[in-house]
Every structure is written in structure tokens, then in C-alpha cells.
Amino acid sequence: MTETGLWISDVNHSYEGKQVLHGVNFNVPAGKVVALLGPSGCGKSTILRAIAGLIVPDQGRITLDGRDLTRVAVRDRKLGMVFQNFALFSHMTVAENIAYGLAGLPKAERVARVERLLDLVRLRPFAARFPPRLSGGQQQRVAVARALATDPAALLMDEPFGALDRALRSELQAELVRMQEDVGITTVMVTHDQEEAQAVAEQLVVMNEGRVEQVGSPEEIYDNPASLFVNGFIGHANRIPATVTGPSRLKARDETELGFNRALNFRPGSEIVVTCRPEDLALSTRPEQGAFAARFDRAVMMGPLLNIEATLPEGSQFKAQVPRDGTARPDRGQTIWLRPNPARLQVFPAPQA
Amino acid sequence: MADTALIPAERARPDLGAILYWGFVWGAGILVLIYLIGPILLALLMSFNSGTTLAFPPKGLSLRWYAALLDPVQSEPIHTAAKNSFEIALCVVVMVTLITAPAAWALARAPRKMVNAVEPILLAPLVLPSLVYALAALLALSLLGLGPSFIAVLIGHSAVFAPLMFRTVLGLAQRMNPALEEASATLGASRARTFLRVSLPGIAPGILAGAFFVFMQSLDNVSVTLFLGEPGRTMLPLRLFAMLEESLDGRVAAVSGLLILAAALLMFTLRRFTGRAAR
Numbered sequence: 353m354t355e356t357g358l359w360i361s362d363v364n365h366s367y368e369g370k371q372v373l374h375g376v377n378f379n380v381p382a383g384k385v386v387a388l389l390g391p392s393g394c395g396k397s398t399i400l401r402a403i404a405g406l407i408v409p410d411q412g413r414i415t416l417d418g419r420d421l422t423r424v425a426v427r428d429r430k431l432g433m434v435f436q437n438f439a440l441f442s443h444m445t446v447a448e449n450i451a452y453g454l455a456g457l458p459k460a461e462r463v464a465r466v467e468r469l470l471d472l473v474r475l476r477p478f479a480a481r482f483p484p485r486l487s488g489g490q491q492q493r494v495a496v497a498r499a500l501a502t503d504p505a506a507l508l509m510d511e512p513f514g515a516l517d518r519a520l521r522s523e524l525q526a527e528l529v530r531m532q533e534d535v536g537i538t539t540v541m542v543t544h545d546q547e548e549a550q551a552v553a554e555q556l557v558v559m560n561e562g563r564v565e566q567v568g569s570p571e572e573i574y575d576n577p578a579s580l581f582v583n584g585f586i587g588h589a590n591r592i593p594a595t596v597t598g599p600s601r602l603k604a605r606d607e608t609e610l611g612f613n614r615a616l617n618f619r620p621g622s623e624i625v626v627t628c629r630p631e632d633l634a635l636s637t638r639p640e641q642g643a644f645a646a647r648f649d650r651a652v653m654m655g656p657l658l659n660i661e662a663t664l665p666e667g668s669q670f671k672a673q674v675p676r677d678g679t680a681r682p683d684r685g686q687t688i689w690l691r692p693n694p695a696r697l698q699v700f701p702a703p704q705a
Numbered sequence: 706m707a708d709t710a711l712i713p714a715e716r717a718r719p720d721l722g723a724i725l726y727w728g729f730v731w732g733a734g735i736l737v738l739i740y741l742i743g744p745i746l747l748a749l750l751m752s753f754n755s756g757t758t759l760a761f762p763p764k765g766l767s768l769r770w771y772a773a774l775l776d777p778v779q780s781e782p783i784h785t786a787a788k789n790s791f792e793i794a795l796c797v798v799v800m801v802t803l804i805t806a807p808a809a810w811a812l813a814r815a816p817r818k819m820v821n822a823v824e825p826i827l828l829a830p831l832v833l834p835s836l837v838y839a840l841a842a843l844l845a846l847s848l849l850g851l852g853p854s855f856i857a858v859l860i861g862h863s864a865v866f867a868p869l870m871f872r873t874v875l876g877l878a879q880r881m882n883p884a885l886e887e888a889s890a891t892l893g894a895s896r897a898r899t900f901l902r903v904s905l906p907g908i909a910p911g912i913l914a915g916a917f918f919v920f921m922q923s924l925d926n927v928s929v930t931l932f933l934g935e936p937g938r939t940m941l942p943l944r945l946f947a948m949l950e951e952s953l954d955g956r957v958a959a960v961s962g963l964l965i966l967a968a969a970l971l972m973f974t975l976r977r978f979t980g981r982a983a984r
């Protein structure tokens with residue numbers, strides 16, 4: 353059976369006896385973009401290097417469109433890679449950089465190919481420049497063009513926007529999406545920036561400490577996080593330690609009781625953590641059933657919304673995002689009540705101390 | 706708040722400590738510069754002397770010593786000695802480059818522990834007096850039943866001066882971004898192509914700088930040449946020394962003049978080249 357796309361199966365890897373990848377599994381459908389997302393040091397680059405062939409993983413299999421790559425040498429894998437700081441050859445012009453992988457082609461074909469790529473990344477006027485004399489964004493586009501020049505079976509990118517300033521990123525992300533759709537190449541992008549991952553990829557693979565925590569679309573991951581880690585890493589999550597008191601009831605540390613419209617998968621008495629997104633909290637200046645009393649700290653307006661920061665009696669910080677509907681803002685230090693929408697609460701087992 | 710900016714700041718009164726400090730820094734600096742450059746200027750001036758011997762101050766200015774130096778009949782021994790020296794120096798540079806550049810490049814990729822263990826051994830000839838090495842090499846040669854020869858000098862110079870290039874290349878190779886070679890590999894290049902097109906240009910400035918040092922040191926060396934060379938084959942430094950012993954020949958100054966000029970030109974082109982490579 354041949355499966356199209358890129359398949360990473362049960363990959364383990366250790367550096368100097370320290371295991372950094374634990375049974376990594378995911379796949380990239382042919383022609384799609386998947387973002388590998390996770391905090392710094394969680395093993396994203398290591399996985400990418402294993403796919404590229406720059407390291408041989410201790411265990412596991414990597415296949416691309418049915419071809420087993422695990423034992424194939426780097427230069428025979430025919431994959432395009434964009435390195436973290438682009439790794440452009442500074443003693444070669446932009447055109448020479450792009451032509452580097454085309455040594456086997458006849459000259460006329462090579463020139464035509466380089467020109468097509470220069471057009472694709474809109475760098476034709478800079479063909480004769482040397483990379484150090486280009487802006488960060490231009491360097492990134494040279495790196496992408498160089499990787500795509502050999503017509504690779506897949507494109508691997510390690511934090512391709514990491515070296516660029518914020519303002520430039522969203523522009524280049526849109527550009528990359530456009531280009532990827534033009535070329536339709538199977539792509540893996542590594543990033544530690546969730547907004548970037550959501551802007552570019554249809555599928556996210558969220559990693560933590562060498563493990564894949566969740567695979568899914570940005571919506572799935574945001575709305576149904578598989579773990580407390582994913583919940584807090586993708587978007588903000590207010591955490592409420594609590595105890596299960598009934599099939600669909602629980603009690604927080606501050607004695608606030610919450611009822612659910614669904615059964616909890618926890619036995620009564622279990623220690624759990626309930627999480628709540630800032631936008632799923634309603635604000636009130638009077639006590640309410642199922643609302644947490646908190647001290648109002650400050651509010652920052654953001655367009656039609658108000659970002660509120662408050663502190664619970666036991667000291668934990670709460671963030672809420674409510675519509676700016678013209679009602680008077682609470683004063684600093686005043687007690688407010690924040691009521692979560694029970695349908696949107698997430699419940700996880702309490703982390704082992 | 707803005708008003709305070711309009712009040713002129715009180716002039717800092719120069720104190721005795723500062724005067725002594727700067728006086729010392731400038732005084733010592735200028736003395737060192739004179740010490741370094743003075744003799745060279747002196748030799749240059751003397752080479753243009755119109756008098757019959759090496760003397761300072763020059764009686765008048767002329768190019769007579771340069772003319773005498775270039776005269777093929779009168780200066781035949783010097784020409785032979787210079788040719789021998791340049792021949793050796795060039796061969797040494799080639800040999801050192803072929804051995805040292807790949808070694809330094811490879812060592813830059815080795816585990817840190819290995820580098821720390823090997824580096825002092827490779828750099829040992831730098832700190833060891835070359836006289837010690839020359840004597841040891843001579844003893845080793847005779848133990849092998851071999852006599853002094855061109856090859857012996859070549860090997861001797863290469864061993865003693867290789868560290869000069871090793872250091873300049875290792876520095877660059879260690880600072881080179883490893884992703885460059887990885888990028889080359891992902892683009893389908895063989896190891897050889899990666900080395901020639903990516904690694905070599907990266908370490909080229911180090912090779913050039915090293916080659917310059919090695920060439921100059923080889924040209925200048927007396928002890929290794931004296932111990933390992935065939936007695937009949939004179940080298941430039943030995944010849945110059947002999948000339949000075951016979952008489953205060955002005956051609957010696959002319960030779961220094963030419964060497965200073967050559968070194969300055971080489972250094973100038975080297976700086977331009979490495980400056981461009983580092984762009």
C-alpha cells in the first residue's frame with residue numbers, strides 16, 4: 353500500500369544519551385501545510401532534521417509518497433529545506449544561490465529555472481546582489497527560492513520568520529501561503545509562534561518535551577485542546593483548581609460551585625483543573641450564581657473589546673475579554689464577578705505535583 | 706526641566722592623575738611605535754644611500770644599490786640564494802596548505818574534547834624554539850640514514866610553520882555556520898562539491914592569511930635551513946648575513962627595501978581580498 357504525503361511514524365531520538373523525541377507520530381497530507389508548533393527546545397528542529405536526513409533517528413520510519421526515506425542519504429532525499437537563519441551562501445549572488453541545486457541541468461534550462469523562481473519570490477531586480485546586502489525578508493525569499501529550485505518532493509522550513517521583525521511577518525506569511533498554493537508542495541513549517549502557525553498552516557502538530565500533544569486544525573485545537581499544556585499554549589487559558597462533587601458538578605477552591613450541561617469523565621472527589629478562555633467569561637459588578645469573585649486590577653481597551661485583568665482571592669490571575677458596551681468600568685481594587693460559560697469550560701486532571 | 710540644559714556644565718578641571726595617565730599612555734604608545742617602525746624606516750633610508758657603504762645618515766640619495774642588486778653578474782650569488790629561498794617558501798606554502806587546511810576544517814567538526822586534546826600538540830612548534838626542532842630533525846634524519854636535502858628543509862619548514870596557518874584556518878572553520886554545509890547537502894551536492902563550493906570559500910581568507918605568514922617565516926628562517934639544508938645551497942638570509950660579515954654592503958639594505966615593499970604589497974592585496982570575502 354502506498355500512501356501519499358509525508359508520514360512520520362514512531363520516531364525516537366537521543367542526543368548524547370538524553371532522549372529528545374519520544375515516539376513522534378504525525379502525517380502531512382500531500383500538498384498541504386502542517387505547522388510543527390511548540391516551545392523552544394521541545395524537539396521541533398530535531399524532527400525536521402530527521403525528515404531532511406541531517407540526522408538519522410534512533411528508531412522510527414519516515415516515508416514520503418510511499419518512499420521510505422529513513423535510510424536515504426541527505427542529498428538523495430530531494431527535499432527542500434529553509435534553515436533557521438536562512439544559511440545563504442554569502443559569497444554567491446542571489447541567482448547563484450538559487451542555481452546551486454541545479455548543477456546537473458543544461459545551462460539554458462538552469463537559467464530559465466532561476467528566472468522563474470526569481471519571479472515567484474519577486475526578486476528579479478536583485479538577482480546579482482549578494483545576500484548580506486539584502487533585507488531580512490528578501491533573504492528569506494531567496495532561501496525559499498533556493499529550496500524550491502530543485503523541484504523537491506516536500507518543503508521543510510525551520511522558523512522561517514523567526515529572524516524577521518514583527519511588522520514584516522504577516523506580510524511574508526501571506527506571501528508564503530500564496531506561493532505554497534501556487535506550487536502546491538507538501539510543506540512542514542516549524543515555529544514557536546502560534547499566530548504564525550495558524551496564519552500559514554491548515555494542520556497543527558503541537559509538541560511539548562519531545563512528544564506530540566495534539567494534531568488537528570487550528571479550530572479543533574483551540575476549541576478542544578487535548579491537554580492542559582495545549583490549552584495554555586494555544587491562546588490564553590485561565591486555570592481554576594477544583595474538585596469534582598457530582599456527575600456534572602464541581603467545586604472550586606473558593607467554594608464557587610459550577611454545574612455542567614454534560615457528564616464529567618471524573619469520579620467525584622477527583623482533583624481537577626478547569627480552564628476557561630478570556631472571551632468565555634461574563635463580567636458583572638454584582639454577585640451571581642456560578643461566578644467567581646475577583647479583585648479588579650485593570651482594563652485595556654482593544655477595539656470593540658475590553659481586556660480585563662483581575663486577581664482571585666487565592667492569588668491567581670484571571671484574564672477576561674468582554675464587549676465594550678458602554679457600562680461604567682469598575683474601579684481598581686473593586687470586587688467583580690466573572691461567570692464562565694459552562695459549555696465552553698475544559699476539564700483536565702490536576703497536574704501531578 | 707528643559708531649563709537645566711541651558712546652564713553650561715562646569716568644565717571638568719583636569720587633575721594630575723589624568724595628566725599622568727594619558728601622558729604615560731601616549732608616551733609609551735609613541736615609543737613602541739618608534740621602536741617598531743624606526744629600524745624599518747632606517748633600513749629603507751640606508752638603501753637609498755649614495756655612499757659606498759652602509760651608513761647613516763645617507764650621504765645623498767641614489768638608486769645605486771638597487772642597480773647593483775639587480776646586476777646579474779655582480780649579484781649572481783644573491784640571485785641564486787633568493788631563488789632558492791623563494792622556491793622553498795613557495796613549496797612550503799603549498800605543502801602546508803594541502804595538509805593544514807583540511808586538517809583544521811576537519812578538526813572544527815570534531816568533538817570539543819578531541820580538539821582540546823590535539824590542538825596543543827599541533828601548535829607545539831609555535832612555542833618550541835625552531836632551533837630545538839631543527840636539531841631533533843637532524844638527529845632523526847641521520848638515524849634514518851638520510852642526509853640534509855631540499856626535501857628535508859621542505860618538511861622541516863612545513864612542520865615548524867604549519868601552526869601559523871592551522872590557527873588562522875581553525876578560527877574561521879569553527880565560526881562557520883554548520884547550516885551552510887547542510888544546506889549544500891540538502892540541495893543534492895556531494896561532499897566534494899560541498900567542500901569546494903561552500904567550505905573552502907569560507908576558510909579561504911584564513912588560508913590566504915596563513916599562507917602569507919608561512920611564506921614570510923620560511924623566507925626568513927635560518928636555523929632549520931642551516932641544520933637540514935645541503936651546505937652548498939645558500940639561502941637568502943644566510944647570504945645576507947655573509948655579505949654583512951664581509952663588508953658593509955649597501956645591497957643588503959636594498960634587499961630589505963625590496964622585501965619590505967613586497968610584504969607591504971602582499972598585505973595590502975590580502976586585506977582587500979579578505980575584506981571582500983567577509984562582506
Ligand SMILES: Nc1ncnc2c1ncn2[C@@H]1O[C@H](COP(=O)(O)OP(=O)(O)O)[C@@H](O)[C@H]1O
Binds near residue numbers: 390394395397398399
Ligand atoms: N546537536 C545536539 N546535541 C545535543 N543536544 C541537542 C542537539 N541539538 C538539539 N539538542 C537538544 O535537543 C532538544 C531539542 O532541540 P531542538 O530540536 O533544537 O528544539 P526546538 O527546535 O524545538 O527548539 C533540546 O533540549 C536541545 O538542547
Ligand SMILES: [Mg+2]
Binds near residue numbers: 393396397398510
Ligand atoms: Mg529549533
